[in-house]
Amino acid sequence: MKRIYLLASSLPLLLLLALSIGATEVDAVWATxxxxxxxxxxxxxxxxxxxxxxxxxAAVLIGAILGIAGTLSQAATNNPLADPALLGTxxxxxxxxxxxxxxxxxxxxxxxxVVAATIGAMLATLFTFWLxxxxxxxxxxxxxxxxxxxxxxxxxxxxxDRPDLRSISFWSLGSLAxxxxxxxxxxxxxxxxxxxxxLTLSRELDLLSLGDNAVRHIGRDPQRIRLIAxxxxxxxxxxxxxxxxxxxxxxxxxxxxxxxxxxxxxxxxLIAAAVIGAVILLLADTGARSIAPPQDLPIGxxxxxLAAPLLxxxxxxxxxxxx
Amino acid sequence: MAIMKCDGLWxxxxxxxxLADFSLEIQEKSITAIIGANGSGKSxxxxxxxxxxxxxxxxxxxxxxxxxxxGLSELATxxxxxxxxxxxxxxxTVREVIEMGQDAPSLARVxxxxxxxxxxxxxxxxxxxxxxxxxxxxxxxxxxxxxxxxYLFDEPFSSQDRESRQVLIDIFQGLKxxxxxxxxxxxxxxxxxxxxDHIIEKxx
Numbered sequence: 001m002k003r004i005y006l007l008a009s010s011l012p013l014l015l016l017l018a019l020s021i022g023a024t025e026v027d028a029v030w031a032t033x034x035x036x037x038x039x040x041x042x043x044x045x046x047x048x049x050x051x052x053x054x055x056x057x058a059a060v061l062i063g064a065i066l067g068i069a070g071t072l073s074q075a076a077t078n079n080p081l082a083d084p085a086l087l088g089t090x091x092x093x094x095x096x097x098x099x100x101x102x103x104x105x106x107x108x109x110x111x112x113x114v115v116a117a118t119i120g121a122m123l124a125t126l127f128t129f130w131l132x133x134x135x136x137x138x139x140x141x142x143x144x145x146x147x148x149x150x151x152x153x154x155x156x157x158x159x160x161d162r163p164d165l166r167s168i169s170f171w172s173l174g175s176l177a178x179x180x181x182x183x184x185x186x187x188x189x190x191x192x193x194x195x196x197x198x199l200t201l202s203r204e205l206d207l208l209s210l211g212d213n214a215v216r217h218i219g220r221d222p223q224r225i226r227l228i229a230x231x232x233x234x235x236x237x238x239x240x241x242x243x244x245x246x247x248x249x250x251x252x253x254x255x256x257x258x259x260x261x262x263x264x265x266x267x268x269x270l271i272a273a274a275v276i277g278a279v280i281l282l283l284a285d286t287g288a289r290s291i292a293p294p295q296d297l298p299i300g301x302x303x304x305x306l307a308a309p310l311l312x313x314x315x316x317x318x319x320x321x322x323x
Numbered sequence: 324m325a326i327m328k329c330d331g332l333w334x335x336x337x338x339x340x341x342l343a344d345f346s347l348e349i350q351e352k353s354i355t356a357i358i359g360a361n362g363s364g365k366s367x368x369x370x371x372x373x374x375x376x377x378x379x380x381x382x383x384x385x386x387x388x389x390x391x392x393x394g395l396s397e398l399a400t401x402x403x404x405x406x407x408x409x410x411x412x413x414x415x416t417v418r419e420v421i422e423m424g425q426d427a428p429s430l431a432r433v434x435x436x437x438x439x440x441x442x443x444x445x446x447x448x449x450x451x452x453x454x455x456x457x458x459x460x461x462x463x464x465x466x467x468x469x470x471x472x473x474y475l476f477d478e479p480f481s482s483q484d485r486e487s488r489q490v491l492i493d494i495f496q497g498l499k500x501x502x503x504x505x506x507x508x509x510x511x512x513x514x515x516x517x518x519x520d521h522i523i524e525k526x527x
Contacts (some may be wrong), residue, residue: 219396
């Protein structure tokens, strides 16, 4: 756990570093950052505080949210393969927003879009939950539900020719460039609430790793634990998808990397996965902005470059066994 | 007195009848062994007695009340269950696994039970590093720390050496002496069940 505190305390430094790096050269970059003057209308100030800062903060919040959501999905399905994209949650969130926008119920970047995504994510996840007859089936059913919803989103976007629906690639390849500063407060609130709910569930998530029968035998209902976890991760994923689109792989990798560092107990694992997710997404997005300016590389590429080797390393060195 | 009673149970899996008009009585404060060949459905009986599995028809009574009328938490105060296979995939310690989800009185018995089962020395070890026999005793420990009227064990000796087997037999007899009801499932080939009060053979 010490190592996680160390990593967490490095976050402010990383944040400042990320603020100083970008496509545009800013002259007095550190002076501008340490002025903490959010309102000045000089160009440098606008670049740092109005363009980079929201994005950097969003990277941390969404990274943490994805880390928590990934941990919840692995715990709830008792499966190291699980991530919210495999449960139908991610596609459900995208479908929720697309339908909402298509019917003029919500506009992108609004809080209403987050609500539409949450409804979509919850319905899709509950549908998977209802279809599956075992913990293992959750994954395969989720993949099927995902495929249907992704196809529906594609068809909807093609049929309804509206620029504000954004391209199909937005929903499949997210980008933090899309963050609206007005989303940050909602993202922060959702990150905190999701973490708190997940933490209160942490002992039950530990117990669930022994299998459904072991849970039932001491008088708890494994499906109830699973349902709370699913609803919570639906909110988390909805917040992330509706603001920056789909960011693949991080929700799968962060819990494994965190587990290697702090062990399997969910109380610490959830916090560690949030920190790992935040650090990886912050580094990935900083790379995406600055490696080949003025191009903004797809965030998925950078996440994969950073997280995949770490995932391989932790799994090789770790002691987790596969059933 | 019969503490559990199964009457005319039918259960089919696909087209294969696993239970065909199966009946059984478990006597209170005794040790009952259910024996059978591989695939005879003896583990199914444990699941039925545990309340995990509802047969297609027939009645399963616990204290003269249909078992499906008990709530999960009520059932948990009456019976403890140890299934044959326990898959661990996360590296919790032995002590953590035994303590997971247990109430305060059960937690207070953890040290004693670990000593009785000879696993106190591996309390801090990851469950992923255990031998089959040790893992089985960890599962058994989870049941033994609980104070319930009935204990159900599915093939508790399957991975145990002679010495550990004797330790378990002593524990089961101790349970009976303190007024508990013990049901074990054993393989047909197990020839040393003289210490049990009742032996029921489950034919395929």
